[in-house]
Amino acid sequence: MKAFFVQIKCDLGKAYEVAGALADAEIASEIYSTAGNYDLLAKFYVEDEEDIGHFVNEKVQILPGIKDTFTVVTFRAF
Structure with a gap:
């Protein structure tokens, strides 16, 4: 398994809705x-x-x- 992070820019006033949708989709670990x-x-x-x-x-x-995303690919955990 490989881990990566995504920074997410939301439409104004939609951060909690997007976070809820991510949680409901069960695709993010955190x-x-x-x-x-x-x-x-x-x-x-x-x-x-x-x-x-x-x-x-x-x-x-x-x-x-x-609205926008920025993906950070990781290589190693310490």
């Missing part, structure tokens, strides 16, 4: 509210052979209320 340029930070895991780009496009960015 979801946090953040301050700054993005509203949410979510941690995801995919199988080693699964493509992160397709996962984000097909399962995350389709959720209503998401």
Whole structure:
């Protein structure tokens, strides 16, 4: 399994709805509210052979209320 993070910018006033939709979809292992340029930070895991780009496009960015995303790919946990 490989882990990665997605910072999510939501439409104004939609952060809680987007966080709820992520939780309901059961695709994120952790979801946090953040301050700054993005509203949410979510941690995801995919199988080693699964493509992160397709996962984000097909399962995350389709959720209503998401305006923009920034994906951070990780290499190693310490």
